Amino acid sequence: MTQTITPTSLSAKQTPLFDLHCELGAKMVTFAGYALPVQYSKGVLEEHRHTRAQAGLFDVSHMGQIKIEAESWTELAHSLEKLMPQDILGLREGSQRYGFLTTDAGGILDDVIVIRRGDTLWMVANASRKDIVAKHLRSHSESNIAVTELTDWALIALQGPASEAVLREFNQQVYELGFMESVALDLGGVAAWISRSGYTGEDGFELSLAATAADTIARALIAHDSVAPVGLGARDSLRLEAGLCLYGQDITEETTPIEANLSWVIPKCRRNGGERAGGFLGAEMILNQLDMGPSRRRVGLRPEGRAPMRSGVRLYANEHEDTAIGEITSGGFGQSVGRPIAMGYVNRDYAQPNTTVYGELRGRRQPVAVVRLPFVAAKYKRSN
Amino acid sequence: MHYTEEHEWLREEAGTIIVGITTHAAEQLGDVVFVELPEIGSAVTKGESIAVIESVKAASDIEAPLDGEIVAVNEVLVDKPEVVNSDPTGEGWFFKITPSDPTQLSGYMDKAAYLEFIK
Numbered sequence: 396m397t398q399t400i401t402p403t404s405l406s407a408k409q410t411p412l413f414d415l416h417c418e419l420g421a422k423m424v425t426f427a428g429y430a431l432p433v434q435y436s437k438g439v440l441e442e443h444r445h446t447r448a449q450a451g452l453f454d455v456s457h458m459g460q461i462k463i464e465a466e467s468w469t470e471l472a473h474s475l476e477k478l479m480p481q482d483i484l485g486l487r488e489g490s491q492r493y494g495f496l497t498t499d500a501g502g503i504l505d506d507v508i509v510i511r512r513g514d515t516l517w518m519v520a521n522a523s524r525k526d527i528v529a530k531h532l533r534s535h536s537e538s539n540i541a542v543t544e545l546t547d548w549a550l551i552a553l554q555g556p557a558s559e560a561v562l563r564e565f566n567q568q569v570y571e572l573g574f575m576e577s578v579a580l581d582l583g584g585v586a587a588w589i590s591r592s593g594y595t596g597e598d599g600f601e602l603s604l605a606a607t608a609a610d611t612i613a614r615a616l617i618a619h620d621s622v623a624p625v626g627l628g629a630r631d632s633l634r635l636e637a638g639l640c641l642y643g644q645d646i647t648e649e650t651t652p653i654e655a656n657l658s659w660v661i662p663k664c665r666r667n668g669g670e671r672a673g674g675f676l677g678a679e680m681i682l683n684q685l686d687m688g689p690s691r692r693r694v695g696l697r698p699e700g701r702a703p704m705r706s707g708v709r710l711y712a713n714e715h716e717d718t719a720i721g722e723i724t725s726g727g728f729g730q731s732v733g734r735p736i737a738m739g740y741v742n743r744d745y746a747q748p749n750t751t752v753y754g755e756l757r758g759r760r761q762p763v764a765v766v767r768l769p770f771v772a773a774k775y776k777r778s779n
Numbered sequence: 780m781h782y783t784e785e786h787e788w789l790r791e792e793a794g795t796i797i798v799g800i801t802t803h804a805a806e807q808l809g810d811v812v813f814v815e816l817p818e819i820g821s822a823v824t825k826g827e828s829i830a831v832i833e834s835v836k837a838a839s840d841i842e843a844p845l846d847g848e849i850v851a852v853n854e855v856l857v858d859k860p861e862v863v864n865s866d867p868t869g870e871g872w873f874f875k876i877t878p879s880d881p882t883q884l885s886g887y888m889d890k891a892a893y894l895e896f897i898k
Contacts (some may be wrong), residue, residue, distance in 0.1 A: 422809075433836070434809060438809055438810045438835075438864075439809055439810050439835040439836075440810040440812075440835060440861075441810075628809065628835050628836065632835065701812075701813050701857070701860075702813050702815065702831075702833065703812060703813055703833050703838075705838070727812075727835065728812035728813070728833075728835060735812075735813070757815075757831065
């Protein structure tokens with residue numbers, strides 16, 4: 396049997412929950428420079444199931460938390476709108492949005508969450524991109540914009556249908572939050588920013604809090620009968636079922652938001668004809684592509700049979716032609732759908748749902764159906 | 780029982796050799812979600828990749844540990860790949876080989892040597 400298991404590198408950075416992961420018997424790996432659990436003793440499939448059935452606790456402290464400040468909210472929002480094709484100006488207090496920073500060429504520099512807290516903006520960036528994001532924000536902003544990387548903050552996600560009931564035992568007010576809303580709350584004596592959001596397609600919360608308080612809160616949460624710790628393995632299969640992109644695989648500087656099927660994240664006011672149309676990096680390219688349609692598109696893919704098709708598998712129009720028409724960017728076994736699932740890019744002619752393409756696996760071409768995303772319907776809690 | 784450095788175990792049974800992966804290998808792989816088996820009747824060469832095992836983490840090749848012919852495969856694994864995790868050295872066997880050169884077996888480790896190998 397030949398395979399490579401990546402051990403934890405000694406130089407890997409630790410999150411505030413490192414000791415807890417080790418105590419819980421996690422298999423640790425290095426991910427984006429951090430020692431993180433890929434799974435605990437129950438294994439990836441059980442952790443996946445548990446999250447969809449009850450509640451999973453995820454350490455996502457490796458992600459970048461960046462605070463951006465200016466003299467006024469208007470000034471701050473205008474500055475950010477030069478870097479992102481989202482509606483920042485219209486963000487209400489405590490509301491958060493999914494969006495992305497774009498490159499000059501119209502690619503995706505990173506996909507991020509932005510949250511308005513008072514007149515400041517908090518940004519959550521991918522671990523692998525946070526240094527680049529902070530540098531980008533600084534080099535493209537006027538001097539009156541302050542960018543602070545919150546290196547002493549932790550981020551913990553609690554995901555799954557039991558999440559609300561669990562957190563209500565700490566503070567009843569979490570009930571009032573709707574999807575993509577955020578509020579500062581006291582959790583048993585610990586001050587935390589709590590938002591109703593996540594990366595699994597389930598109802599759930601993300602807790603941003605001081606690193607020093609993270610271990611206490613995490614232990615209190617996993618002591619609950621409904622909560623199990625969940626590692627990166629299940630995090631990946633859960634987000635894939637939910638049709639959510641992983642930066643570095645499904646989206647990169649080489650993919651545009653339109654190709655990535657993320658047009659829905661660009662609101663009308665930033666599109667051609669909108670009141671604040673364009674004005675962000677790569678706008679001409681992106682908005683033109685939005686109007687004309689991209690030459691390739693990210694789609695959901697369902698390989699026939701039981702063999703998973705992973706990132707890098709090439710897709711063809713039929714069983715014999717030499718030229719590939721696409722490639723898988725994420726793939727694996729979808730535990731909740733009971734079969735292999737994937738996503739990837741295909742030429743526009745093959746992007747319609749129910750089109751059959753062929754994935755080449757170990758020299759053999761096998762049928763793959765183009766399907767709508769997500770594979771598992773989202774269960775987000777809309778506002779009360 | 781014999782063990783290979785590729786973490787396969789080999790057990791002799793009435794002139795054939797049953798092959799599977801070790802408990803250590805199954806633990807390292809994590810949850811197995813797919814197994815592709817060789818064809819019955821196929822002639823295999825020692826070191827040749829003849830089966831595939833996919834876990835939630837990665838795909839791995841299973842090599843033929845001996846020259847010979849595949850005389851049986853464990854069809855249970857096609858629909859229930861998780862048996863590799865629950866019983867790797869029993870119900871989770873992969874295939875049976877009739878070896879053309881049984882002396883090849885002597886090159887493999889015994890249990891004590893394998894346990895030392897994975898330390």
